[in-house]
Amino acid sequence: MLRSCYPVLATADVPAARAFWTGPMGFEVVFDTDWYVSLRRGRFELAVLDRDHPTIPAAYRGRSAAGTLVNLEVDDVDAEWDRLVVRGGLEALLPVRDEDFGQRHFVVAGPDGVLVDVITEIVPSAEFADAFTESPAP
Incomplete structure (x- = not known):
């Protein structure tokens, strides 16, 4: 059973992406680290992830969204x-x-x-x- 589906945007600058999505776009932070931020606005979710984080397969690191x-x-x-x-x-x-x-x-x-x-x-x-x-x- 699918419980959730949301985009995770790879970013070169997690703080700047957090500021954009929580500022003018009105999302709220649900989980916040220096490399990953989970965001929600009502029932809608998205996240931002440091594009160089080791959870991204090596061949795909360094790429932004x-x-x-x-x-x-x-x-x-x-x-x-x-x-x-x-x-x-x-x-x-x-x-x-x-x-x-x-x-x-x-x-x-x-x-x-x-x-x-x-x-x-x-x-x-x-x-x-x-x-x-x-x-x-x-």
Whole structure:
């Protein structure tokens, strides 16, 4: 039986990653060492791990989580845009916009080349409506 599933992001700078995820992203620390931090926001979890830690197979050490995209689905993407980008000063890599596939979203830069896609579901265009296996957003 699967009990949990969450990303662990390899990082060159555990304190900086902890500060990003607990600061503007609003996660709380559940477990904290100098090489690993487990984080939770409501029922959602993620962790950061020193990319050189010996629990990582030797051939994969030294690699950061660059290229990873973490989606955070929120109730009000425009309020988050204001909080994180306008007032919070985070770098927006993609401005807030509507997508035909059923999202209003924006993307900010996280540590180690991780991208954070902040999303609110919207009604998809007719072109994408049939692609959903469950009813899309109202």
